[in-house]
Amino acid sequence: MARNTLSRALHDLGLSAWFGGTLANAVALNAAAGEAGKDTGKVANAGWNRWTPVNAVAIGAHLVGSVGQLIGNRGRLANQEGVASMSAVKTLVTAAALGATAYSRSLGIIVNGGGGGAGNPSARSGTKPTKRTKAEIAAAQEQLNALQWIIPALTGTLVAISSYAGEQQRASEVIKGVSRS
Secondary structure, eight states: OHHHHHHHHHHHHHHHHHHHHHHHIIIIIHHHHGGGGGGHHHHHHHHHHHHHHHHHHHHHHHHHHHHHHHHHTHHHHHHSTTHHHHHHHHHHHHHHHHHHHHHHHHHHHHHTTSSSSOOOOOEEETTEEOTTSOHHHHHHHHHHHHHHHHHHHHHHHHHHHHHHHHHHTSHHHHHHHHHHO
């Protein structure tokens, strides 16, 4: 029981931070960086560089919790109707969110001038280049402009799937799902 509670807590807290942090940075940090004038790129890079290790811990906690939940629910996974398909969809969305996050970080390194933290590309906001922005950096910023919304959409979808999974754990649902299979 304690291991299941810990797994659920790691899963939920990690996912909450992953979703909330990326959404907050998309809504607030990237736009606010645009108010820094000539230092817009530097401010955006500094904010994202501070978020990256926290996000990595959040994602790690979510993944550890997810594996713990799979282990703890393996009986339901095998015997309750709908649990395996929900788990498969959740795994696919998680993989997509991980891929988008990793790709976003690789683009962030380009925008950051190689990841050294000193990058100050010409920018209108954290993800919008100016006419003076170097082509490679501008291309990365344009992709980041889309990814800043895609990642919270994917992680928000994971929150919704997790809520559905929680409903599947109600005793009445387990009884119905096991009797149908």
